[in-house]
Amino acid sequence: MWWAVPDEAVTSSLAAKIEWLIQNRWPADSSPPKNNVEAAAAISEATREDLSSTTVWKLRTGRADNPQLKTLKALSAFFGVPIGYFGDDEDAEATADRVAASSLVGESGLNREALxxxxxxxxxxxxxxADFIISAARLERGRRAEDL
Known part of the structure; x- marks a missing residue:
């Protein structure tokens, strides 16, 4: 699977960052969630942190943008990202770039030799x-939008 990472998905809102993680960093040993209930259950089970489907919904939709530290720690642990990924400063942007890059190696078929x-x-x-990748990502996003 190839991950297209629009800048706004990893550097803007907390909601965009969480949605990107759910869509692109869901653990391979866990079935992708069909809804927020399944997402919350999987995260809660894996981290032993009680996370409600309402909390997941609020975070994904931007209705909540200041979660408790324990919620961020659970998300960080579940998705295997540093807690700094959820910030909104230059360090968070750099962390988001590293998270996106690490998502490409191994799981997507892009290996160290290619890098x-x-x-x-x-x-x-x-x-x-880089130009080719950006063009391909735009094409893919367009195709996904047409499928909706």
Missing amino acids: RALVELSDGGRQLV
């Missing part, structure tokens, strides 16, 4: 690859 090859490219070659 090393990318590093070895010239600046122009890396820019060409």
Whole structure:
């Protein structure tokens, strides 16, 4: 699976960050949730932190943007991201970039060899690859929007 990570999904609202995690970092050994009830149950079971479906709904929709620290710790543990991912400063943006990059290695088929090859490219070659990735992501988002 290839992850397209629009800037706003990892650097803007807490809701966008949580939604991105649910869509892209759901643990492989757990079935993806069909609704907020299933999401809350899976997170609660894995972390032993009581998390209600209402809390998950509020966080995903932006109706709550200042959760308790214990909720952030549970989300951090469940999705395997540093708690700093949930912040809204420059450090959080850098953390979000690292989270997105780590999501690509291994699980998506993008391996270390491909990353090393990318590093070895010239600046122009890396820019060409970056442009291609951005174009492919836009195409994918358009296709998903048409399917709705």
